[in-house]
Amino acid sequence: MAVKIRLKRIGRHKLAIYRIVVADSRSPRDGRFIEAIGTYDPSKAETKVTLNKELAIKWLKNGAQPTQTVRNLLSKEGVLAELHKERNSK
Numbered sequence: 001m002a003v004k005i006r007l008k009r010i011g012r013h014k015l016a017i018y019r020i021v022v023a024d025s026r027s028p029r030d031g032r033f034i035e036a037i038g039t040y041d042p043s044k045a046e047t048k049v050t051l052n053k054e055l056a057i058k059w060l061k062n063g064a065q066p067t068q069t070v071r072n073l074l075s076k077e078g079v080l081a082e083l084h085k086e087r088n089s090k
Helices: 053-061 068-077 079-089
Strands: 003-012 015-024 035-041 048-051
Touching: 003 035, 003 053, 003 068, 035 053, 048 068, 053 079, 068 079
Parallel strands: none
Antiparallel strands: 003 015, 015 035, 035 048
């Protein structure tokens, strides 16, 4: 089973909000997921990301692969830098 960290679309027409979820790669985009780890609101005024960094690092350590968009969000939030620092300190 391949696990991905990806976006799940919620919100209404033309006002999308996304949930950052950990899901099986075979499940549909808005279908079942294992765990929700944050949200992403790309509104016109200001993009807002809320993320549970501990859960994101836990899933990345367990082999979950982020999609390209989620990888960019994790990088901007500093999660990938923390993971890199943690792996190199050992």
